[in-house]
Amino acid sequence: MQLMEDEEFHANMYGHAYTVKKEDEKDSEIKELKAKIKNMDWLKNHDYKWLVNENKRLENENHRLEQQYLEVVADNKKLAHQIDDKINQMRKSGM
16 A cells, blocks of 8 residues: 555554555644634633623613612602601691
8 A cells, every 4th residue: 555645654553554544734733723713713702691681680670770769769758758748737827
């Protein structure tokens, strides 16, 4: 058997011979870069998903705090009116 320039000779565990095309530097470099890109995409997508979820959580928290603020403002207005009414009643009664 004559090997081509870009082939390697191998034998499996049973002793059967076969040839494998050699991987040149560019092919291995391409495989390595594809693996890096895949990893970077996963990291980017993972971070992006986390950021989206965190943003939603913060928006919900902000909405909750805004609701509480509006309730406090409304309660303060009611209390101010009640105090004014009591003061006016006291003035009318001669205190």
